[in-house]
Amino acid sequence: MLSSYLLLFTVALVASNFIYKFAHKYRNLPPGPLGVPILGYLPFLDVSNLGEAFKNIAKTYGDIFSLRVGTEMAVVLNSYESIKAAFSKTELCARPNTFMFRFFSQGENGIASTSGEKWEVQRKFTHSNLKALGFGQNKMESFIKDEIHDLIELLEEKSKGGQPVEIGYDINVSIVNVIWALITGERKPHHDQKLRDFLTSVNKGIELASTSGILLFMPFLVKIFPESMFGIDKMRKWMKHSYSYLQEVIDEHKVNHTDVISNQDFIDAFLSEMKKDGAHPSFNEFQLLVLCSELFGAGGEPTSVTLKWALRFLALNPHVQAKAQAEIQQVVGNNRMVDLEDRPNLPYVQAMIHEIIRFSDIHPIGVMHSPSEDTELEGFKLPKGIFIFPNFHAVHRDPRHWEKPEELYPEHWLDANGQFVPNHDGFIAFGAGKRKCPGQEVAQMELFSFVANLIQKFNFSLPASDCGTLETSMGCVVSPKPYDLVLEARY
Numbered sequence: 001m002l003s004s005y006l007l008l009f010t011v012a013l014v015a016s017n018f019i020y021k022f023a024h025k026y027r028n029l030p031p032g033p034l035g036v037p038i039l040g041y042l043p044f045l046d047v048s049n050l051g052e053a054f055k056n057i058a059k060t061y062g063d064i065f066s067l068r069v070g071t072e073m074a075v076v077l078n079s080y081e082s083i084k085a086a087f088s089k090t091e092l093c094a095r096p097n098t099f100m101f102r103f104f105s106q107g108e109n110g111i112a113s114t115s116g117e118k119w120e121v122q123r124k125f126t127h128s129n130l131k132a133l134g135f136g137q138n139k140m141e142s143f144i145k146d147e148i149h150d151l152i153e154l155l156e157e158k159s160k161g162g163q164p165v166e167i168g169y170d171i172n173v174s175i176v177n178v179i180w181a182l183i184t185g186e187r188k189p190h191h192d193q194k195l196r197d198f199l200t201s202v203n204k205g206i207e208l209a210s211t212s213g214i215l216l217f218m219p220f221l222v223k224i225f226p227e228s229m230f231g232i233d234k235m236r237k238w239m240k241h242s243y244s245y246l247q248e249v250i251d252e253h254k255v256n257h258t259d260v261i262s263n264q265d266f267i268d269a270f271l272s273e274m275k276k277d278g279a280h281p282s283f284n285e286f287q288l289l290v291l292c293s294e295l296f297g298a299g300g301e302p303t304s305v306t307l308k309w310a311l312r313f314l315a316l317n318p319h320v321q322a323k324a325q326a327e328i329q330q331v332v333g334n335n336r337m338v339d340l341e342d343r344p345n346l347p348y349v350q351a352m353i354h355e356i357i358r359f360s361d362i363h364p365i366g367v368m369h370s371p372s373e374d375t376e377l378e379g380f381k382l383p384k385g386i387f388i389f390p391n392f393h394a395v396h397r398d399p400r401h402w403e404k405p406e407e408l409y410p411e412h413w414l415d416a417n418g419q420f421v422p423n424h425d426g427f428i429a430f431g432a433g434k435r436k437c438p439g440q441e442v443a444q445m446e447l448f449s450f451v452a453n454l455i456q457k458f459n460f461s462l463p464a465s466d467c468g469t470l471e472t473s474m475g476c477v478v479s480p481k482p483y484d485l486v487l488e489a490r491y
């Protein structure tokens, strides 16, 4: 009898200690809905449209709320102001230290999934070199123009006879080829088998990453079930494939790299940094390999998906396409390609590109952050290690910032005189603050060049059988379902 009382007493003590610790850790969190044990609020969320689901919860609990997703506590930021305020704090710019993030960073490598000093050093290097190699560089612009030239030739051939064609893969090859050129200093022909194999392995890795999503919210599952259940083994295989292609290119660069610092491409720039006296220890070959692979994943996929959305939106909004074409006709004509230098004279085209990026909403709940230490935000306490979701979808559809949030409306970006205004409160597609996308300039440069030159050459429309819905397929980013287009050469 006594032993039963003792057991009961011990259980009660342990339970109350656990509840006290839990309550203490999470005291002063933002308000939010309650969930159920283990699954948290997951069973009540539409996981295929988390941006909209979070937006609806914010109507009850306010712009900053908390909830448990699986076993993980999360805070969701639903306004432009709260995301900017949060991400301007270094302590809120770490990544969660969970199984999937460790897996993607292969320990603690690359920049997209890492935190702390190494992340800061590597990010600074990556950002400044992407800028130096890409933005405003003649060599980079000529790579992009050659790529567009080849793509146009291919599309002319493919769409001969006026039949609808699917061009998603061709777009993907072109965009990845530009990033390939930025990283390796060499552009490959479209039919190059190595480029295609490399693209396949990157795409397979990205595709599988979305099937392992459940591990983000319930990391303990990987300790109970075999990795193969979540596609981790296949992901490893495809990552190994892409690493071996990149390793070959790195090895070639090592042979040709001289001490005369030429920095023709990203790999060259990194190798030069490695050789510097007193270089940070994170400048090593494995870091270079993971970083290059990340640039293809983090850079190629969002840019090519945005371009796929762009052509679908323009086919669905022929008045926007026609207005942009008229501006190009007036400023550039059709005897030469559209250059980056034409940008200041093409305010409507620039507005249209920015509006496409806002409207395509490819990262509806951004990329997760996590506090590196307990941190205050707008009167709430965000404990170390929880997840922070920035709800980009809510911001990009917020009527406080956008006159017509549910429409593709380039005028959002034009002033009363029709001049392009590049900075717009409520635009968050590339993130905010210390962890903002380091490839923003490269992405905007690519999207401007591709879209402007493609609509200079073709009219894009939908086949009669397409009823114009905006169906999406889920992956690391939200892309349009594969669709056919009718391309009509304009001259």
Ligand code: HEM
Residues within 6 Å of the ligand: 111, 112, 113, 123, 130, 179, 294, 295, 298, 299, 300, 302, 303, 306, 357, 362, 363, 366, 367, 368, 429, 430, 431, 432, 435, 436, 437, 438, 439, 440, 442, 443
């Ligand atoms: C339309 C195209 C693109 C969009 C919408 C986009 C958006 C984003 C977003 C939302 C993040 C997460 C920011 C955060 O954690 O707060 C990010 C991170 C990143 N992006 Fe982009 N991106 C694009 C293109 C590119 C390109 C072209 C590159 C490089 C060539 C690139 C490289 C990266 C890298 C390396 C990171 C990780 C940065 C870090 O964790 O510190 N992105 N991007």
